[in-house]
Amino acid sequence: MKGYYKTDPWKIIEEGFHPEMNEASESIFSLGNGSMGQRANFEEQYSGPSLQGTYLAGIYYPDKTRVGWWKNGYPEYFAKVLNAPNWIGIDVEIDGVMLDLHHQSPSQFMRVLNMHQGYLERKFTVEVNGKQLEISSRRFLSMKRDETGVIRYAIRSLDYQGKISLTPYLEGDVVNRDSNYGERFWDIIECDAGPGTGHLISRTRKTGFTACFTMGYEVETEEDIYTPEVEVIHKEQYAANRVLLHLDKGKEVVLYKYVSVLTSLNHPPAAMARKGKELLDHAMDAGYGSLFEEHSEVWEKNWAHSDISIEGDTAAQQGIRFNIFQLNQTYTGRDERLNIGPKGFTGEKYGGSTYWDTEAYLIPFYLSTAPEEVARNLLIYRYKHLPKAIENGEKLGFSGGAALYPMVTMNGEECHNEWEITFEEIHRNGAIAFAIYNYIRYTGDDAYLAAYGLEVLIGISRFWKQRVNWSEEKQQFVMLGVTGPNEYENNVNNNWYTSKIALWTLEYTLKALSHVIESEPEAYIRIKKNTGFDLEKETEAWKEIIDKLYFPYHGEEKVFLQQEGYMDKEQRLASDLDPAERPINQHWSWDRILRSCFIKQADVLQGIYLFEDEFDLETIRRNFEFYEARTVHESSLSPCVHSILASRIGNESKAYELYLRTSRLDLDDYNNEVREGLHITSMGGTWMSVVHGFGGMKIREGLLSFDPLLPLKWEALTFKILYRGRTVKVQIKRNQVSLENLDGEGMELYLYGVKKQLETGRTLVAEITS
């Protein structure tokens, strides 16, 4: 569906109504504000294909995990993001006919996502009983007041004269499409309506989360001559006001619907009805205009430091802004109990919970574009889950404080539903350790180690210690039975990436220990006591593993080997595959995929990306060429890392090709599944492929460092970086790179490997001679 949405630097535009594309567009045009999210479902009734989706941050349900034969250690449930009561609904009746685009096909249909100001707009003309009406709606979830949603719904008659009704409502009778066995998750606690208002309080079964929706509305006609008649409707799970009025030819009626959305994460349930009404009243007092203004001001500020501008390539420009927009509306960093699900607020799939994606693909974005607390909150989220991670380890047979963080979680408990992933894909533990290092390296916040980081590192290192075993055969330590990021293998031995990040964790934990012992001895005493740490014995064991951990290597190809025995597979290249068989996960049996040499996302390259400084350019090139040729990129998390490494070795065309694939993954629906929701977490990877890839940004000896490579198709690439109190603006043109220190103190940095000084307010310009 490449080219379905119109290219525009700041907008996503859908022209014409294509019911078969509606679910995809519902995902693409989703809105969120960090606390809640809403797919681009229509306000009015629509009986065509649609995936209803209203999501509340942190509200989930323990769906059943079903496997063939239960075995000890399997996760007990699969946490599912919940579809919440529908608060956007506005039914429309014209001349006694219910407006439903499934029955009355619209003309001049247009849906626009305005990323600059953060709203969704929809316009169309519709014919009812031979008469034409023009309808437009605008919706936003306030970024300023994150418990408020606002809709402006306007109907203009072109040649109709007669009765219409508008029915804003709240509807509690909702389901999840992908729930097991059609379970209903919500119990309705309260549902009431009065003239001009309605509210609905709903509580999740089992998890006991409460949510309260309170609605109000205003009706505005061009001449205030009609006093609309209002019918209050309330049923068990439905609260509404039916507003009946008379519409003249050429005239317009506008309904403003305001809804406050509260959850028990932030409010005691008993006070919700009152508090919901209060928030609603505040919003209605402010009114639509000023609500919109304050909302768009937040977006203005967001863009001021997180925008990336690409000149000369509107598709790429639109792609990157779409990614940044989604990241900023999914997670705002206000609440350390929240995290970022793979589909954010745009769909039900993947349970909406936390994966290692956060540490591997998102923290870099928030580190560079948001205040330090944002990334820090993501780290503290894991710190708070440490006891659960230790418990999770115990369930599998580990002991003595060994922490295995879950593959997927809502509250710290493992809730993935593929055992081979939960048991074997343990590299996630390393990503969580690496994020601590990454955060401190970027922010310089060394104190984080004593305050939180070291305890997590000790727990993870203890896990690695117990997870390896001594091979008498090899006379080395081995790591058996793992799955790397390449999930097209499982239960492999000595996965290079997993072993690499395990070894690195042990090394970094030793450094972190030394640092804390020396700089904050009292903190060390507390940590030692909390963790029952035996410095001598435990560190000695770690050092032995560091010395003697086995890594597979292929002497002939001179590449790190993804896992032991990989070269026993039939060696084919992705380019040999029949395009009709791709993506292979939609055409091949899982058996065939597992036994093939094809890679979903390349483990070894992921490791090289993380630990780039350890490898010379020739090594990077060799490994890149070997693995890229075997990688089918059937994970949304794959192309970004490959793009970055392609930039690193100067393979501009490959870097650009892979960049487009990550940046426009959803807009061009590469995987033919955008209807299920957007790939939110991979959007952080897209950002990385611009800033770390084309920008060549990294941290080198505590200083910012840039090695830019501008794609040939681009005229200029401009982005900003927040770094230790400074905003650095980077502009890369064909022949010139300029770095500007917009505020904060003067700084040293590297450009193309040369150390430079950059004072406040100054711009450093370097010519590129290639």
Add this chain to the structure above:
Amino acid sequence: MKGYYKTDPWKIIEEGFHPEMNEASESIFSLGNGSMGQRANFEEQYSGPSLQGTYLAGIYYPDKTRVGWWKNGYPEYFAKVLNAPNWIGIDVEIDGVMLDLHHQSPSQFMRVLNMHQGYLERKFTVEVNGKQLEISSRRFLSMKRDETGVIRYAIRSLDYQGKISLTPYLEGDVVNRDSNYGERFWDIIECDAGPGTGHLISRTRKTGFTACFTMGYEVETEEDIYTPEVEVIHKEQYAANRVLLHLDKGKEVVLYKYVSVLTSLNHPPAAMARKGKELLDHAMDAGYGSLFEEHSEVWEKNWAHSDISIEGDTAAQQGIRFNIFQLNQTYTGRDERLNIGPKGFTGEKYGGSTYWDTEAYLIPFYLSTAPEEVARNLLIYRYKHLPKAIENGEKLGFSGGAALYPMVTMNGEECHNEWEITFEEIHRNGAIAFAIYNYIRYTGDDAYLAAYGLEVLIGISRFWKQRVNWSEEKQQFVMLGVTGPNEYENNVNNNWYTSKIALWTLEYTLKALSHVIESEPEAYIRIKKNTGFDLEKETEAWKEIIDKLYFPYHGEEKVFLQQEGYMDKEQRLASDLDPAERPINQHWSWDRILRSCFIKQADVLQGIYLFEDEFDLETIRRNFEFYEARTVHESSLSPCVHSILASRIGNESKAYELYLRTSRLDLDDYNNEVREGLHITSMGGTWMSVVHGFGGMKIREGLLSFDPLLPLKWEALTFKILYRGRTVKVQIKRNQVSLENLDGEGMELYLYGVKKQLETGRTLVAEITS
């Protein structure tokens, strides 16, 4: 629960009522007749712990397969053996009180399984309102008329005088305990009752099997002075007659319940009601006495050729008879559409379908104890499933007629619900090929190849050809991503057993081809056409694999290596395990089990057992000692093969220990799960461990061969073998072996490696000097 059942050579006896043991006893005392089966549920109401189980051969339901994330090639459903309508029920009311042993604890409770005559008996005394009554029931499923079940239910008053009622009924409202999500499987088609009779016709949802139950009864009082009053009851799913009568002190009333059970496997549904009544009438005309007589005559005949007698060890004697009894009542070989589920007719678990157990553990038993057609029918079952096996291969990406038989099946389709097993545990294919060889080697029925066997062998060999791949690295063919019989590993490379049986299949198929081409050229032309076989090309490819297939070997230990990399595991011995942690599958996480060196059942030993002639005694001994020490025997199929090999290497104590474990697995409930049903298929293994193990029976150059080893505890072991029209009686005593040719022609055979002649009616006696 060792010792719970009283030891007796011909009976299983439970004394005293222990509700917590009731489900276990329901399994142990199960009855069957090849066409249906019944757990030892009480006839009268029982509200204590009970697993209701009535099973009809070949009737199943496609339960949902649920996995975390569906992937291509996963089986679409999990076939489940169905709990069928209850036909045994007889409610009893005494003095207005419903008899229910959960509320009125019985005294002198006794349950007896008479294996010699094939019936279940139960006796107890119960106090109702202070009065004592003695109740006894006897039940059998006719082996002569396999659609008839009979119950004799007697109540004797000791000191009660007054009203009682007996209500024989049919009940259609039944469920499976282990069904997914509490689905109901049966729709009631007809349910009616009249004076003295009742019938119920039920149809399975989805699969559309119909079953018809028709009941009748007779009431017998000691003095025919009371005419009982009868109340006809029929509800939507329930058909009954309530028989009210007056019971005097010291008097007895007996109710005979007769039920005919028909299924749509054998009768058109439209004719069932009539046919069911007809069969019932025939049974009732014959009457209880002669029905029992003809039934026990069948058992008499069964025992005449399948009994094994062990002198000097009642526990072992009881154990082996229990196994033989169960095998004979589970499968009679009358119908080639049927097979043998792991739990036979004794429980719901494992779906009751066909596993490789049939070929590996059951065919030897039926070959030696039943007419040739019985084993042949089991082979033809697979022959008929060949098209489905090819289809199953296609689903996974194989082509050109490559057949992958399902891991579990009801109708030829794969219906297991662990993908790692269905995709990887492909050695089952080899067992199916081996069974053809085994059958022909035993019976001399070479014509089977041209008629059926060769097509199956070609399909399987084609699968192996495609399943291996050439390793450039090793310059050999490798077999990646398999699971051997040892299911405590998965996705391993170059599993010795799987590769061994694959290679053997290719070799045997080549031989079979030569045989058919030479002996039945016209049959070959037909087969070539049916299979599209390319003799030159295909056999050349097979020969190349035979020449260059990789087998892992451990040079230091001089053992065949279970799989590549096995020695990288931490090497521990089963004897090092803390007994409190055993069985490990109940104490360890699946993750820990997979990564440990512990073996559920030893692959390599399975292979050595099958291909024993290829290995010298020293090799067998080395491999046995290495693998037995690492095997935890947590599969019911494990101890028998180990016992046989222990016999082979003269390790009498180990052979005996493992024999007891297999032979009394259920009676002593080694795995603490007999309540779920009996391990029917492992019972064939028990027989093997006596006849192949202690008897040392095998086929050598087309002749029977014996190398007996009598366990020290035994005084004598006697068994019979059907072999090519002869019945050979083998008796092994401490110092003497005698072989008697009871009928048929004279024969040559081997005893302790020496060829002997044995004429009809003669006995060969050899002294043992050890």
